[in-house]
Amino acid sequence: MLLTAATLVALTATLTARAAEWELDVDTRLVTVDGPPPIIAGGLGSVRFGGDESGLRLGRARFALSQNLGELFSLHLDASSWGDRDKTPVGLTEAYLQLRPYPYAGFRLRVKAGAFYAPVSLENRTSGWESPYTLSYSAIDSWLGQEVRTIGTEMQLDWLGRRSGHDFDLGATAGVFGWNDGAGAALADGGFTLTDRQTVLWGRVGKPGVPPVRAAEPFRELDGKAGAYGGLEARYLDRVVLRFLRYDNNANPSATDFVTHTIAWNTSFNSAGLRVEGGNGWTAIFQWLEGQTYIAPQGGEIQWPFRASYVLLAKRFGSHTLSARYDKFEVEGHSDGGSEDDGWQKGHAITLAYVFQPGARWRYTLEWLRVQSTSYNREEFEDGPPTASQTQVQLAIRCALGPLAQ
């Protein structure tokens, strides 16, 4: 008891002595949307909101904390509330400890341990894994935000060429993780979506009891086997970034939790991305991702290969940014026993956005998003036509406070 109190006093003293850096954001939305409800509400919609959700909504309430622990370590926590019905009203999207030694002889090592995003997205480059271009992320990054997270450790080795008189930097990343055996379930059952709703750690994607997604829980460990990823990155000055990453959660597709009747999803993908920024305010981003997820319940094996890509073009005029993005995505359905079309989904989307950010505190965004997709499950589970288009318009006002808000 005394020891606990002493520890708490010591911890408080440390925190006060070297004040933590923090950020508090509140993002409210005025939404008009048609089409089915989103997956989190039990529908098969393709965007963040849907059904009768037009009106005033909470985009995100977020609190982030960065604390240096001496010179070498830092702790990062990112908590969010999305104003919908997850298991808990507030959850962590990321929580990790970082080891960050100073570079040595042109090389730098960084090690993360905890829960965080693997380096795939080239649009989600601002704090909270948000995009400065659009409210809704691309199909690729929406899926990563929904189902893929590293809960484990990652090592990154960089050669800092620009600090040694060259024009290039090079980097290599390797990660080992657990608790991602559920990744792929929501993609196979619900298809790709375009949303900014990131699943919090140990949160769920769908609505309990409502097929086909039900309460998919991506952050589960079912087989005791670690997953891994490896990636490469090259940068030219501050203008061009090229990234590759291979991810494999290495799940045993027959591993089952008999209490919750959930099965492990073996999911792997390759991804590549290129971002080019010009001196005149233009940015172009291309990302591509292709992979598959499969399960092997007793006596069968069902596979869902998937692929998605997008091109984004943005032009910045001072504190104004105009962006346009075209997304293409497809989930194939294959099974050895059932229908060939089970889970099949194919579609494309256009996103147009205008962002006005006059300073660190306020950001205003107007976004128009139209998704056209054909989905076997829409016919199967919602008695609707398989092909549908959904349009969502959002006006967002975000207020950010704290020393990290910049």
Next chain:
Amino acid sequence: MGRSWGATLTVNVLLPNGRPLGGVVVTVNPVSGPVHPAAPVQAVMDQVNRAFAPDLLVIPVDSTVAFPNSDSVSHQIYSFSPAKRFQLPLYRGKPYPPVVFDQPGVVTMGCNIHDEMLAYIVITDAAFFGRTSAAGSWSADVPGGGYRISIWHPRIRDDAKDLGGELTVGEQNGGTLTLRLTKQLKPAPLEGRPHSWDTY
């Protein structure tokens, strides 16, 4: 310095297309005779909005540079350049003593927390030094004689051996050296992009 001499030495730096290049570091030493480096100074390189301000300093050897950190966030400044290797934790309300630069050379600095931060300090043992104006020109009053001139800028691609020359400065007429680069500059650092980006 403080003394004034009658002869004016002028250095002009031109891009391959003939347009002037400002901000170029110019260093000048007499070809013969003893070299007297300029007197050391106390310079400041601040950290403002997650960027170095200024992002290029030219200082005589043995000068000091203070890194005050005007940001509300911490920085960890480092250099692994041979002229000066150092690591500097800049936490709020915890000023760090100025750093002494006692070797000539170019020091490239970064921040271990904010990757996009990049700055240079040129430490020179030259008798005369400065940076070209927006018109691409720099001049100084020097005693008549022969001088060896060299220039440096982070965006110049030309080989270092081509970046300079020798010049005789007459007591009456002075002397002018015009250097025309043969290679295009490297692209300028992007402006206007918020410095808080690329945390992922």
